[in-house]
Amino acid sequence: MTSAAELAVGVDLGGTKIQAALVDAAGRVLASHRLETDVEAGPSKVTEDVARCVRACAPDFSKIVTVGVGVAGQVARESGRVYSAPNLRWTDFPLRERLERDLGVPVAVENDVRAIAWGEWKHGAGRAIDDLIVMFVGTGVGGGVVSGGRMLTGDLGIAGELGHMTLVAGGRPCTCGNHGCLEAYAGGWAIAERAREAAQADPEAGRELLTRSEKEPLTARVVSEAAEWGDPLAKSLLEETGSYLGRAMVGLVHIFNPRRIVLGGGVIDGNPDLVAQVEAVIRDQAIAVATERLEVRRSKLGQQAGVIGSATLALHRKDAYGTGTTPS
Amino acid sequence: MTSAAELAVGVDLGGTKIQAALVDAAGRVLASHRLETDVEAGPSKVTEDVARCVRACAPDFSKIVTVGVGVAGQVARESGRVYSAPNLRWTDFPLRERLERDLGVPVAVENDVRAIAWGEWKHGAGRAIDDLIVMFVGTGVGGGVVSGGRMLTGDLGIAGELGHMTLVAGGRPCTCGNHGCLEAYAGGWAIAERAREAAQADPEAGRELLTRSEKEPLTARVVSEAAEWGDPLAKSLLEETGSYLGRAMVGLVHIFNPRRIVLGGGVIDGNPDLVAQVEAVIRDQAIAVATERLEVRRSKLGQQAGVIGSATLALHRKDAYGTGTTPS
Numbered sequence: 001m002t003s004a005a006e007l008a009v010g011v012d013l014g015g016t017k018i019q020a021a022l023v024d025a026a027g028r029v030l031a032s033h034r035l036e037t038d039v040e041a042g043p044s045k046v047t048e049d050v051a052r053c054v055r056a057c058a059p060d061f062s063k064i065v066t067v068g069v070g071v072a073g074q075v076a077r078e079s080g081r082v083y084s085a086p087n088l089r090w091t092d093f094p095l096r097e098r099l100e101r102d103l104g105v106p107v108a109v110e111n112d113v114r115a116i117a118w119g120e121w122k123h124g125a126g127r128a129i130d131d132l133i134v135m136f137v138g139t140g141v142g143g144g145v146v147s148g149g150r151m152l153t154g155d156l157g158i159a160g161e162l163g164h165m166t167l168v169a170g171g172r173p174c175t176c177g178n179h180g181c182l183e184a185y186a187g188g189w190a191i192a193e194r195a196r197e198a199a200q201a202d203p204e205a206g207r208e209l210l211t212r213s214e215k216e217p218l219t220a221r222v223v224s225e226a227a228e229w230g231d232p233l234a235k236s237l238l239e240e241t242g243s244y245l246g247r248a249m250v251g252l253v254h255i256f257n258p259r260r261i262v263l264g265g266g267v268i269d270g271n272p273d274l275v276a277q278v279e280a281v282i283r284d285q286a287i288a289v290a291t292e293r294l295e296v297r298r299s300k301l302g303q304q305a306g307v308i309g310s311a312t313l314a315l316h317r318k319d320a321y322g323t324g325t326t327p328s
Numbered sequence: 329m330t331s332a333a334e335l336a337v338g339v340d341l342g343g344t345k346i347q348a349a350l351v352d353a354a355g356r357v358l359a360s361h362r363l364e365t366d367v368e369a370g371p372s373k374v375t376e377d378v379a380r381c382v383r384a385c386a387p388d389f390s391k392i393v394t395v396g397v398g399v400a401g402q403v404a405r406e407s408g409r410v411y412s413a414p415n416l417r418w419t420d421f422p423l424r425e426r427l428e429r430d431l432g433v434p435v436a437v438e439n440d441v442r443a444i445a446w447g448e449w450k451h452g453a454g455r456a457i458d459d460l461i462v463m464f465v466g467t468g469v470g471g472g473v474v475s476g477g478r479m480l481t482g483d484l485g486i487a488g489e490l491g492h493m494t495l496v497a498g499g500r501p502c503t504c505g506n507h508g509c510l511e512a513y514a515g516g517w518a519i520a521e522r523a524r525e526a527a528q529a530d531p532e533a534g535r536e537l538l539t540r541s542e543k544e545p546l547t548a549r550v551v552s553e554a555a556e557w558g559d560p561l562a563k564s565l566l567e568e569t570g571s572y573l574g575r576a577m578v579g580l581v582h583i584f585n586p587r588r589i590v591l592g593g594g595v596i597d598g599n600p601d602l603v604a605q606v607e608a609v610i611r612d613q614a615i616a617v618a619t620e621r622l623e624v625r626r627s628k629l630g631q632q633a634g635v636i637g638s639a640t641l642a643l644h645r646k647d648a649y650g651t652g653t654t655p656s
Contacts, residue, residue: 003537152584154586158618159585164582165493165580169495169496169513169576182574185497252493285506288503294483
């Protein structure tokens with residue numbers, strides 16, 4: 001069990017920045033620190049920077065009982081090895097082992113969105129819910145699923161790759177190598193790609209997007225801004241996005257029968273209306289009994305979801321690790 | 329804990345027959361009994377027939393510690409109420425309560441395919457596996473998922489409706505009211521529908537299927553038989569079915585990261601090659617790390633999966649019920 005006085009450091013490790021925060025058992029952020037990720041320097045140097053960031057958050061390191069790290073990639077549950085983290089250009093790196101040796105406390109390593117899901121579950125919009133789907137729609141689409149009061153990990157620890165469920169069999173190519181994944185329609189990179197194609201196919205309708213894309217790269221954020229400004233093509237692209245997300249979620253509702261769904265991430269933050277749109281698709285199309293008690297909410301922890309979640313899952317896992325795996 | 333000497337009766341309750349079996353804790357069938365389902369007579373009469381079937385399996389009823397019933401429909405986890413069972417024409421029927429009153433032992437009620445999943449997990453092709461997906465492809469498509477050593481139930485007990493995951497957004501209409509569900513492509517009724525459409529669209533290629541459909545209704549079994557006989561259209565319809573099943577399974581592999589997948593049901597039994605085909609699609613298209621240890625197997629318990637599974641889940645659940653819910 002975690003006690004209220006226990007402190008952990010949570011780290012959100014991505015391709016552009018290392019963000020760390022000192023977090024208590026109530027999910028409060030007491031201090032934080034941030035460094036740029038020096039991807040070029042390789043995994044050992046980045047790991048040193050992570051440790052530096054952790055120590056910078058907690059001058060009195062003796063009070064820290066555990067450290068959690070959320071990594072944008074696939075992570076092995078037991079060993080804390082990072083199988084693959086494309087943004088960091090890592091393959092099969094023993095992050096947990098290295099950090100435990102350096103820091104001298106138990107370290108938990110998890111996929112970044114699964115860490116976010118832990119945060120929303122324990123301290124955010126999914127609090128006290130035993131059957132919960134958390135989906136974050138940013139550049140990529142990821143998630144975490146709580147079923148029967150436990151976060152699902154799967155055989156090796158990589159369960160929850162909700163962005164890579166097949167949504168359109170034989171559809172758009174995805175960065176994962178498969179075709180028709182949800183992410184290939186609703187991820188930020190895919191929204192940008194769909195916008196580019198639509199604007200090029202109909203330059204008249206696409207004028208606003210094409211004009212904006214002369215000044216800056218055409219990203220999902222640019223599409224959101226154009227939609228907010230009133231551009232019909234951008235609006236319809238986002239409506240389609242909501243429809244894809246909704247139809248994927250109908251499938252997940254049938255698979256998991258959740259009590260609550262929490263949606264977050266850059267694409268949702270840029271278009272908060274998507275939450276209501278996804279809910280409407282679910283209520284319209286899912287088996288009635290599966291939606292009776294279902295709630296759909298927007299995430300609560302925002303930018304801090306990652307660090308709070310990483311610290312929280314580390315606090316919850318440290319007992320499971322036992323003393324055997326604590327570095328001597 | 330279940331002891332080896334404990335006996336349960338498992339019931340498979342469908343729209344055409346009530347099948348019951350006396351099953352021991354090792355999953356062996358010691359006796360069985362079967363009645364036709366008198367759907368017209370209504371739920372009370374059918375429930376009496378279920379009780380009659382149970383007693384017929386176990387002349388010395390004092391040795392029975394529990395009864396499990398698998399129903400083709402949606403079942404509430406806690407109460408054992410059947411929300412909806414279209415083949416029985418039931419809505420919101422308190423099956424568990426009625427049977428407990430009648431039989432005087434704890435009764436567990438579950439969806440029929442979830443019961444099958446219990447059977448395959450404890451005594452069949454999924455034995456001793458903590459992360460398991462069981463999918464049965466018959467007229468409908470259903471499933472059960474074990475994650476971290478527990479069968480997922482979801483909030484209300486209806487998790488595992490794998491046939492109703494969206495596979496082709498905006499695709500073929502499904503019996504559930506949604507569009508593009510896996511079942512609307514790979515379920516027996518959908519294979520028959522696709523075959524009819526394909527044969528009518530190209531009567532030359534469809535000659536074999538059209539000729540056969542003059543003698544008997546064009547079902548998935550007829551398509552399988554035509555394919556076995558060598559008909560190219562029937563063969564390609566089944567290959568497409570394998571491709572749909574495979575692509576749905578790629579999504580489920582990313583969602584659940586299973587150690588093993590077990591496939592069964594009438595469509596698989598009629599076309600055992602589908603198992604290898606589904607496996608090939610997964611190995612080709614899923615994220616590599618998720619498939620490293622993954623095994624794909626055919627179900628082992630065949631026609632008895634339902635009764636063995638129902639009895640088994642009842643034996644495993646009776647402790648959870650405690651004495652409070654045992655009828656007085």
